[in-house]
Amino acid sequence: MSWLDAFVQWTGWLGLDYRFLLDAYERGSFVAGAWVTLQLCLCTMAGSLAVGVALAAALVSGRPWLAGPTRLFVEVTRNTPTLVQLYCAFLVLNMLISEVIGGANPFTPFAWVVIVISLHKGVFHAEALRAGIEAVPQVTLEAATSLGFSRRQRLWRVELPLAVRFALPSLVNNLIELVKMTALASAIAVGDITYASILIWTQRDNVLELMILILLFFGLLSFVVNCLGRGLEARLRMPGYGH
Amino acid sequence: MPSNDSCAPLIALRDLHLSFADTRVLRGIDLDVQRGQAVSIIGPSGSGKSTLLRCITGLLRPQRGQIRVGDTAVHELRSDAEFIALRKRVGFVFQQYNLFPHLSVLENLTIAPCKVLGRERREAQDEARRLLGKVRLEHKEHAYPGELSGGQQQRVAIARALAMRPELILFDEVTSALDPETVGEVLRTIRELIEEGMTCVLVTHEMRFAEEISDAVYFTEHGVIVEHGSPRQLFNEPRSPRTRAFLQHALGRGERERRPLVPAGAAAR
Numbered sequence A: 001m002s003w004l005d006a007f008v009q010w011t012g013w014l015g016l017d018y019r020f021l022l023d024a025y026e027r028g029s030f031v032a033g034a035w036v037t038l039q040l041c042l043c044t045m046a047g048s049l050a051v052g053v054a055l056a057a058a059l060v061s062g063r064p065w066l067a068g069p070t071r072l073f074v075e076v077t078r079n080t081p082t083l084v085q086l087y088c089a090f091l092v093l094n095m096l097i098s099e100v101i102g103g104a105n106p107f108t109p110f111a112w113v114v115i116v117i118s119l120h121k122g123v124f125h126a127e128a129l130r131a132g133i134e135a136v137p138q139v140t141l142e143a144a145t146s147l148g149f150s151r152r153q154r155l156w157r158v159e160l161p162l163a164v165r166f167a168l169p170s171l172v173n174n175l176i177e178l179v180k181m182t183a184l185a186s187a188i189a190v191g192d193i194t195y196a197s198i199l200i201w202t203q204r205d206n207v208l209e210l211m212i213l214i215l216l217f218f219g220l221l222s223f224v225v226n227c228l229g230r231g232l233e234a235r236l237r238m239p240g241y242g243h
Numbered sequence B: 001m002p003s004n005d006s007c008a009p010l011i012a013l014r015d016l017h018l019s020f021a022d023t024r025v026l027r028g029i030d031l032d033v034q035r036g037q038a039v040s041i042i043g044p045s046g047s048g049k050s051t052l053l054r055c056i057t058g059l060l061r062p063q064r065g066q067i068r069v070g071d072t073a074v075h076e077l078r079s080d081a082e083f084i085a086l087r088k089r090v091g092f093v094f095q096q097y098n099l100f101p102h103l104s105v106l107e108n109l110t111i112a113p114c115k116v117l118g119r120e121r122r123e124a125q126d127e128a129r130r131l132l133g134k135v136r137l138e139h140k141e142h143a144y145p146g147e148l149s150g151g152q153q154q155r156v157a158i159a160r161a162l163a164m165r166p167e168l169i170l171f172d173e174v175t176s177a178l179d180p181e182t183v184g185e186v187l188r189t190i191r192e193l194i195e196e197g198m199t200c201v202l203v204t205h206e207m208r209f210a211e212e213i214s215d216a217v218y219f220t221e222h223g224v225i226v227e228h229g230s231p232r233q234l235f236n237e238p239r240s241p242r243t244r245a246f247l248q249h250a251l252g253r254g255e256r257e258r259r260p261l262v263p264a265g266a267a268a269r
């Protein structure tokens, strides 16, 4: 742990107080918080993409009884603050569920964060995917049909591959926003990196130092998502489209 | 060719009616295409030519009338399987956006034979390369559609239709999005197909080409066939004043603008 000592000493000279890193308990809770944030990111990414595909499918289904309510859900969800949605879900829904099924409520605060953010970001994914689907030229689909493709083949071999390519920049954008949105978890005391930091700085009064760490951590996560997105875009690039 | 060549047409349309909401697009179309024939459909924009072709391959369903392609009564088809069986026999080349932009030229040519007809991949690839040679694009098999000129894309689209070994091919204004330079190379490909005996229905604004290669020409306006006949008759002695007016307009302009499309064709005239 000598490099940690060196780090604390070195930052000390700069006037920054990172001594909590030398305390095994506080260091542990900070690392655990980072790990929780990472888990939140992975779960909400998967969840939001699944929600996005399902909602987009409903939006373009052409069935009014399905597309209508979905459109309403999309508008309500994207026009209300995520924090308020989270409070509603955790404080109201969760309590109702607890009252009905008693103490064995399976929904942890972690689960509520995943659900709420997945739904919220899923709405944005759905709109991006819808834009992608609608950008596929009608004639290209007709060409597939006229070659004898079944509906399924047309969807999986032509429509979706093209729609995902068109939607990919927006999807990556949404995912980067999603990474940062997971900090909301601290609002209902899920032990993510932000919450862990709050607990530490209320003891030590080293807000600036922890803020720097949080910023770096989220910056790094977003950067990784960004790179993965760029990589995927490059892999799926269609020559003659874009540049 | 079967002996009933002249009596049972490969395509027969009878009294076709189709409306989009309150727009009546087809208002009683009758049309026959014999096996091995090339039939051109000409007419002003919006007269329902594309709609007509879409009906033949079941992309649109007419409200009234009959469509026969060989033994198939297209107007009676219901299930997806029946339509797929029809579309395996009927090739279709659109004006634009035919090709799948995320697939290479070779993949564009093999995807339907492999996935729809269930052919072996290798066999489909060999066939695809042969067809690319036929449209003079053998060196482009690894290119993507976005890397080809409009004329090259249309020739790939024709090769892709051929890869299904269809009985007939429908061409919907396949040259109208192209510049005059590239029109020639696409028309040359189509002419070769016709010379080989492929049954073709062409919607076209290339009057000279239609006159030269067609066995029959149909002039349509406002969703009805105004007049049809041999190209010589229709282009030189049109019966209807409407046909005459349209041709005067179309040919008058075409004559001035266009060089001979293809040397061989020009010589024949």
Ligand SMILES: Nc1ncnc2c1ncn2[C@@H]1O[C@H](COP(=O)(O)OP(=O)(O)OP(=O)(O)O)[C@@H](O)[C@H]1O
Pocket: B020, B023, B025, B043, B044, B045, B046, B047, B048, B049, B050, B051, B052, B173
């Ligand atoms: N999906 C549609 N919905 C409503 N109206 C349509 C649709 N498709 C075509 N139409 C209308 O039907 C008429 C005929 O269209 P069509 O595309 O068959 O014309 P066309 O003869 O092929 O014209 P062009 O030479 O310009 O291609 C037009 O008035 C058009 O507005």
Ligand SMILES: [Mg+2]
Pocket: B049, B050, B051, B172, B173
């Ligand atoms: Mg048309």
